[in-house]
Amino acid sequence: MTPSYLKRLAVLCSILAISGCGTTSSKDSGGTSDGLLVVNPKLSIIQGPASAGVEARKQPISILVLHHTASSLPSALDTLQGRTKGHKVGVHYLVSAEAPKARIFRMCPDSLAAFHAGKSAWGKFESLNQSSLGIEIVNYDGNINPYPQPQVEAVLALAQHLVTTHQISPENVVAHSDIAVGRKIDPGSLFPWEYFAANGVGAWPDAKDVQVFRILLKSKKLTNPEIQQLLRAYGYRLDDNTDKTLGLAIEAFQRHFRAAKVDGVADDDTVAILQALVKKYRSAPAKAATPAPSRRV
Ligand SMILES: [Zn+2]
Known part of the structure; x- marks a missing residue:
């Protein structure tokens, strides 16, 4: 300057x-x-x-x-x-x-x-x-x-x-x-x-929830429509249900919440973080997206 x-x-x-x-x-x-x-x-x-x-x-x-x-x-x-x-x-x-x-x-x-x-x-x-x-x-x-x-x-x-x-x-x-x-x-x-x-500004998932969801995903993966539903429940706007748009939304999500790898791929880590955020801040769109209360890690 x-x-x-x-x-x-x-x-x-x-x-x-x-x-x-x-x-x-x-x-x-x-x-x-x-x-x-x-x-x-x-x-x-x-x-x-x-x-x-x-x-x-x-x-x-x-x-x-x-x-x-x-x-x-x-x-x-x-x-x-x-x-x-x-x-x-x-x-x-x-x-x-x-x-x-x-x-x-x-x-x-x-x-x-x-x-x-x-x-x-x-x-x-x-x-x-x-x-x-x-x-x-x-x-x-x-x-x-x-x-x-x-x-x-x-x-x-x-x-x-x-x-x-x-x-x-x-x-x-x-x-x-x-x-x-x-x-x-x-x-x-x-x-x-x-x-x-x-420090009191913005959202972040609870690590314990992420861990639970990650374990559940090992035995049962979510489908693309379920992941789209979770992204929309959290706030992201997906204009269509194509794989391309899903990839772009996942990339945006990772840029914010899983910065270690921003590649647009809905891997278990990314999906678990998304599920934990929806659980914490938004009402879950489907029962399948929430871990059963009896499960413990
Ligand atoms: Zn800008």
Whole structure:
């Protein structure tokens, strides 16, 4: 990042600290002072430049979507402000990759809907821009580049604040790749979902359940229709029942919950994790998907 760029950003921030980028509501992340909102000792938010792709929100906030930018911070800021060609895009928060402390920019208030999800679906929700908040995390590809710890801590503090403020349930903290099966791969398999879940953000299966399901699968495999049913029960949108679509949905699932091997193959480990998640967070679609209560390991 160049000094002149930083200067330009500082000017923009100071202007927007005065004007904001839209309306605010009591459910937004508090008030600002000198462009910096200090939510708690771990979370300070900079009032950033206004995101271009926003509109009035007509649905309550139910979902938090995480993204990687696939670009540098300056490039992401340009895109989010509508300075690059193409569709208007927008997002609520942008988190830099800087050390020792990542910066969090608020690009539009939570009370507005931002154009970050695109064609998307999750459970009963369609076109998630209206029902979600978005966080863009600066990383060229989170399937290749690990997220630096200062950035992880910044995103975690922000996400903890957002899920608490808007009462977003664990299974509704999702990857862009979860809600746009076969179309998106962000924030990637290196995003630390398990660490987030251990710190109160997002879903993660109970290891004991996974172990039980894994043992049961050794004697009885699930059929493709049963696996499709489980994926749909958890939230994934499969547009058809073809093997290709099933493979893409499994790949998205693995990117989030079984990052050690993302190959689109519904092996026992992957299916056991899926069954454990459905058991924990969604009502099981079929009795066959739940281990008998009498079984012990
Ligand atoms: Zn994305």
